[in-house]
Structure formats: C-alpha cells, structure tokens
Amino acid sequence: MNNKNxxxxxxxxxxxxxxxxxxxxxxGKRLIRxxxxxxxLNKVSINFDNKDSNVVFNSDMLVSxxxxxxxxxxxxxGRKAVLMNLSDxxxxxxEPKGIFISFGLNNDLKLGNFKELMYGIIDSCSKWDIxxxxxxxxxxxxxxxxxxVFGFQDHSKIIYRDGLKPGDYLMANGxxxxxxxxxxxxxxxxxxxxxxxxxxxxxxxxxxPNEISREALILSKEGFATSSIDSxxxxxxxxxxxxxxxxxxxxxxxxEFDEKLIDKxxxxxxxxxxxxxxQLVFSGGEEFIHLFTIDxxxxxxxxxxxxxxxGNLYKIGRVISxxxxxxxxxxxxxxxxxxxxxxxxxx
Numbered sequence: 001m002n003n004k005n006x007x008x009x010x011x012x013x014x015x016x017x018x019x020x021x022x023x024x025x026x027x028g029k030r031l032i033r034x035x036x037x038x039x040x041l042n043k044v045s046i047n048f049d050n051k052d053s054n055v056v057f058n059s060d061m062l063v064s065x066x067x068x069x070x071x072x073x074x075x076x077x078g079r080k081a082v083l084m085n086l087s088d089x090x091x092x093x094x095e096p097k098g099i100f101i102s103f104g105l106n107n108d109l110k111l112g113n114f115k116e117l118m119y120g121i122i123d124s125c126s127k128w129d130i131x132x133x134x135x136x137x138x139x140x141x142x143x144x145x146x147x148x149v150f151g152f153q154d155h156s157k158i159i160y161r162d163g164l165k166p167g168d169y170l171m172a173n174g175x176x177x178x179x180x181x182x183x184x185x186x187x188x189x190x191x192x193x194x195x196x197x198x199x200x201x202x203x204x205x206x207x208x209p210n211e212i213s214r215e216a217l218i219l220s221k222e223g224f225a226t227s228s229i230d231s232x233x234x235x236x237x238x239x240x241x242x243x244x245x246x247x248x249x250x251x252x253x254x255x256e257f258d259e260k261l262i263d264k265x266x267x268x269x270x271x272x273x274x275x276x277x278x279q280l281v282f283s284g285g286e287e288f289i290h291l292f293t294i295d296x297x298x299x300x301x302x303x304x305x306x307x308x309x310x311g312n313l314y315k316i317g318r319v320i321s322x323x324x325x326x327x328x329x330x331x332x333x334x335x336x337x338x339x340x341x342x343x344x345x346x347x
Contacts, residue, residue: 007114008107012137015105019118023132026122037133039098039150046152054158057150058088064143069186072207074113078120079208081145084232086128086212087288091230093159093220094151098131101147104140121145127211157220159228161245164293168226170253170317171292171302173215176235177266177277180284182206184275202265209288215311216290224302225292236282236336238291239325255317255327255336257281278327282336293319 007015020031032038046053062068062081072080082099089096101121105114125132130149181202185191193200219225227245231238239253255261262281270277292313294302299315306313320326325336 005110005112006107007105007109007111010111015114015137018111018115019137022115022118023122026119027126027132029131031132031134033134037100039131039133044097044152046154050154052154052156054153054155055150056089056092056094056153056158057148058085059146059148060085060088062143062145068143069183069206070190071186071192074116075120075123076207077143078117078122078145079124080120081147082121082124082130082149083209083212083288084286085147085149086124086130087230087232087290089149089151090212090214091159091216091228091290092153093157093216093225093228094153095217096128096130096149096151098133098151099125099147099149100133100135101145102136102138103146104138104142104144106142107139109143117145153220157223159216159220159225159292161227161229161242164227164242164246164251164319165249166251166319166321167296168293168319169296169299169315170255170319171294171299171313172231172261172289172316173213173292173306173312173314174210174287174289175263175314176231176261176281176287176289177263177269177284178202178205179287180280181266181269181275183284183286184269184280199265199269201263202269206286209286212288213290213311214309215306215313216292218306218309218311219292219294219302222302222305224294224298224305226295227293229291231287231289231291232285234283234285235287235291236325237285239336242291242293243323243325250321250323252320252322252324252326253317254320255325256315257327257329260314261316 024030068077086096181199182205185196185203186206193203216228229238229242266280269275303313326333327336
C-alpha cells in the first residue's frame with residue numbers, strides 16, 4: 001500500500017485541516033478550534049426563561065465491525081452515522097440543530113475513502129441544516145464514528161417512551177421487512193443488487209436508508225402522540241423496550257401481521273425463498289422507522305394532518321391490558337418470543 005494515500009502519511013493536524021476544508025467547501029462555514037464547542041442560544045426560537053425548556057441530546061456510535069456491511073461504501077457509511085443519530089432525536093419531536101463527531105480511524109485508511117466518508121456526513125447534515133460544530137480524532141484498529149446531536153424542545157412537547165395506555169393505537173411511519181430482506185441478501189447470501197434486482201429497494205434500505213421523516217415533529221407540535229420510539233434494533237426489540245419503559249403499567253401490544261405492517265418486497269422474498277416472514281419483519285433491524293402510540297380518539301385527526309404534510313402513518317396494532325406482545329396472523333393469535341438484537345449477547 002502506498003502510504004502517501006493513507007492517513008498514516010498525514011498525521012492528526014493535517015487530517016483535522018482536511019475535515020475543516022471539506023466542511024467549508026460544502027457549507028461555507030469555518031470550524032472554530034477551541035477546547036470546547038459553542039452554540040449561541042440566540043439561534044434558537046425557544047424561550048429559555050421558560051422552565052419547561054430542554055436541551056435534548058443523543059449519541060449513537062457506529063462501529064465498522066458490527067454496523068457496516070462489506071458492500072457499504074464510505075459515503076454511505078458517513079451518511080448512516082448521522083442518520084442513526086438523527087432518528088433517535090427526531091422521534092422525540094425534537095428538531096436537530098447541531099452535531100459534533102468523534103472519530104476512531106485506522107491509520108491505513110485511504111485518504112480518498114476518508115474524504116468520501118466526510119462527504120456522506122456533511123451531505124446528511126446539510127439536508128437537515130445541522131451545524132457541524134467540531135469533534136475529536138483518535139487512532140483505532142477499526143473505523144469508529146461517534147456523533148452527538150442536539151436540539152431544543154419544551155418538556156411538554158417531547159414524546160417520551162412512557163405515557164402509552166391500553167386502547168391507544170400503535171402507529172408506524174413506514175413498513176417493515178425491507179432491511180430484513182436486505183441483510184439476508186447482503187450478509188447471508190453475500191450478494192447484492194446484480195443477482196437480486198427485484199429486491200433493490202430492500203438492499204438499498206440497508207445501504208442507503210431513506211431520509212429521516214418528520215412525522216414526529218408534526219405529532220409533537222399538536223400533542224397527538226402518547227409515546228414514541230425509533231426502531232433500529234428490530235421491531236421486536238423496539239416493542240419490548242417500550243414495555244420496559246412503562247414498568248408500572250400492565251400493558252402489551254397486539255400487532256396486525258398484514259400489509260399495513262409489512263412491505264410487499266418482504267412478502268415476495270419470503271414466498272420465493274421460503275424465508276421466515278416473521279424473522280424478516282420482527283428482527284430486521286436498522287429500519288429507522290418511527291413507532292408512535294396515539295389515543296384512538298385522535299387517530300383520524302393525526303393521520304389526516306400527517307398525510308396533508310406528505311408523511312405517512314400506518315395503524316399496525318393497539319396497546320392491550322396484558323404484559324405480552326402478540327400478533328394476529330391468519331386469524332390466529334401468536335405470542336412474540338423474539339426480543340431482537342442486543343449488543344454483548346450471543347444469538
């Protein structure tokens with residue numbers, strides 16, 4: 001390998017300068033070098049004299065060995081690192097305002113690949129008009145990207161995980177199964193679009209996830225949602241996490257296992273390759289689909305408002321007065337046993 005084309009030949013100060021120049025090239029903004037990072041509150045429309053005001057943070061680490069399929073290019077990696085953080089913030093009803101990012105970089109990383117990585121990060125930030133404030137840089141044995149995003153919201157407008165109640169409708173702003181198919185093709189079959197062109201949407205759902213949708217911001221403003229969660233570790237894990245966030249309530253979920261929940265490509269893939277549809281839907285992961293619970297009386301108003309703004313809300317189930325998760329398939333009631341992906345746990 002030619003060291004002139006790798007980070008090994010550059011050193012930390014030169015890499016920082018490259019980051020600064022790429023950000024300036026794409027945004028026209030200069031990073032400020034200092035010991036800490038600063039964000040002027042006069043950029044925010046929220047009233048900080050109001051004791052109800054909150055600064056809301058999220059940090060979600062991308063580690064190449066667990067989060068990056070071999071077929072994913074560096075632009076896609078950078079973009080994903082930002083999206084996975086935005087999703088957790090936006091689902092709370094919070095508009096992201098700023099981001100700072102810490103990197104762990106292998107010194108054999110090619111400069112061209114690093115630039116593509118930064119272009120993916122900057123592109124994703126620009127689409128939400130997020131200010132890239134700064135970060136940290138270190139040497140590591142594999143690629144690690146650890147962004148932190150933040151925004152501002154009144155306590156009364158934040159959509160927490162707790163708050164759901166029996167009778168609420170369970171809603172999603174997207175359909176499940178695409179990433180389950182995509183991961184099966186990319187990781188198990190070790191293949192791609194060329195061999196499976198009819199499942200291009202599923203493969204792209206993994207490599208190039210859709211932009212984070214704004215339904216949560218709309219529901220937050222109107223106070224329609226009683227709870228919310230980002231589904232990025234699989235639908236089963238997300239539903240389980242919602243239940244764990246309401247430990248003092250006797251609640252569970254009844255899921256309608258039909259076309260409102262499941263994308264048609266997942267139906268087609270399951271039938272063609274005899275793959276478990278339940279596995280594709282409940283254990284796919286990295287969907288970045290937002291789940292909400294909404295009072296049944298407000299459902300029609302919420303759905304109409306979201307659709308008028310170009311968004312989607314699908315009714316996929318309801319909250320029940322039992323501590324379990326069940327799904328209805330072919331008129332049969334089945335209890336969901338899978339709890340999705342967990343770090344540090346052998347499956």
